[in-house]
Amino acid sequence: MQGELSERGKGLAAQRPSFLAVLSDLWSPTSNPDGILQANAHALTYGDGFSGSHKLKESLCRFMNSQFSPQSTLYPSHLVITSGVSNAIECCAWALADHGDFVMVGRPYFNAFRTTFGMRPGARLTDFSVRLLEVDFGEIDPFSMAAVQQYERALTEGKSRGLRIKALILCSPHNPLGNLGRCYPESVLKEYLKFCSRNGLHVISDEIYALSVWDNPCIPDAPGFRSILSINLEGIIDPSFVHTDFGATGLRIGCLVSQSNKLLLEAAEGISLYNIPSSLADQITTSLLLDDSFVTKYIAINRARLADSYHFATKTLRSHGIPYLECNAAFFIWINLGAVVKDSTAEDILGRLRKEKIYIAAGEHYGAEETGWFRLVFSHPLNVLEEGLKRMIQSIQ
Numbered sequence: 001m002q003g004e005l006s007e008r009g010k011g012l013a014a015q016r017p018s019f020l021a022v023l024s025d026l027w028s029p030t031s032n033p034d035g036i037l038q039a040n041a042h043a044l045t046y047g048d049g050f051s052g053s054h055k056l057k058e059s060l061c062r063f064m065n066s067q068f069s070p071q072s073t074l075y076p077s078h079l080v081i082t083s084g085v086s087n088a089i090e091c092c093a094w095a096l097a098d099h100g101d102f103v104m105v106g107r108p109y110f111n112a113f114r115t116t117f118g119m120r121p122g123a124r125l126t127d128f129s130v131r132l133l134e135v136d137f138g139e140i141d142p143f144s145m146a147a148v149q150q151y152e153r154a155l156t157e158g159k160s161r162g163l164r165i166k167a168l169i170l171c172s173p174h175n176p177l178g179n180l181g182r183c184y185p186e187s188v189l190k191e192y193l194k195f196c197s198r199n200g201l202h203v204i205s206d207e208i209y210a211l212s213v214w215d216n217p218c219i220p221d222a223p224g225f226r227s228i229l230s231i232n233l234e235g236i237i238d239p240s241f242v243h244t245d246f247g248a249t250g251l252r253i254g255c256l257v258s259q260s261n262k263l264l265l266e267a268a269e270g271i272s273l274y275n276i277p278s279s280l281a282d283q284i285t286t287s288l289l290l291d292d293s294f295v296t297k298y299i300a301i302n303r304a305r306l307a308d309s310y311h312f313a314t315k316t317l318r319s320h321g322i323p324y325l326e327c328n329a330a331f332f333i334w335i336n337l338g339a340v341v342k343d344s345t346a347e348d349i350l351g352r353l354r355k356e357k358i359y360i361a362a363g364e365h366y367g368a369e370e371t372g373w374f375r376l377v378f379s380h381p382l383n384v385l386e387e388g389l390k391r392m393i394q395s396i397q
């Protein structure tokens, strides 16, 4: 049985623009002599359709096949390209949820999920009508097996209130949290998958930070990144319930990967006119991904720079007694300024920071369970980071 879509999702799938079939079959004297005759300036028209060029899909599959170690080889028919990861996640909201449905998320979480799920898929101006069902962890490590029990509890409680819960979104590696790491161990990912399978939920694994993982000597045993695509789903969950997002924010290229749910991808095609990546971004990304030596060098430099900036920032935090959670992925440090500036609200601390022209986000914006926590972005050139940390420390002293 195919992972079931919402009524809206089924409707969207039926609305796939029919002329996409034409765009996908353009004439080429060598590669497609029976195709429909191509006019000109291919890339500056609607290209191969609204969901990314053939070349980008092929090069992305090649890239993800080598970087994400999928259980079964990824092919272009398994994904749609969008103009950013938010659009890819939003496609899941459109296609998997109807008005009033809920998507589970552990606290704290990337705050834009609220609007990504709720704003346009909400469609009613008065209400964010695809909503997040937040899961509390208390003292439990969100990256542990025990955390899954918390989802079970939240689900039971939500159902007893009559909520219709359709999916769970995992941010893997996590933003904003670090807690002796930021990546989910394979055993925990499997536990999440089993939980979703038991309860008929879709899993959306947001893997935007897949490649921004580095070695942190303070936590030598922290797990590295493990894509949900790499897990053997046999006997665990129907694969048509498992979906992954990845992309490059600055290039405005994202993708929704679903290897066994054709209808979900068709639903995404149904609204693809509003998610088309720029053809220039498409071409640039394709050529970057095809340049193996650039890719290898870029990933290595990115990791080394993230590690340098992280170590610089955490050394400063330690020397000023600011508590933080160690991590080994993405570019955020979860810091506890509330522990240093006693008896202050997040607003007070934000006010002090703003006077120094520093903006870091308060945990409250990310659904944090405990007050006093802030999300510090450390992926800046070292001179900017140094100045920023200096001002932050001035403002809290």
Ligand SMILES: Cc1ncc(COP(=O)(O)O)c(C=O)c1O
Pocket: 083, 084, 085, 086, 087, 110, 171, 175, 206, 208, 247, 248, 249, 250, 252, 253, 254
């Ligand atoms: C976890 C997570 N998901 C999705 C996004 C959004 O990606 P995009 O800017 O490509 O829409 C971000 C951006 O910061 C993010 O941190």
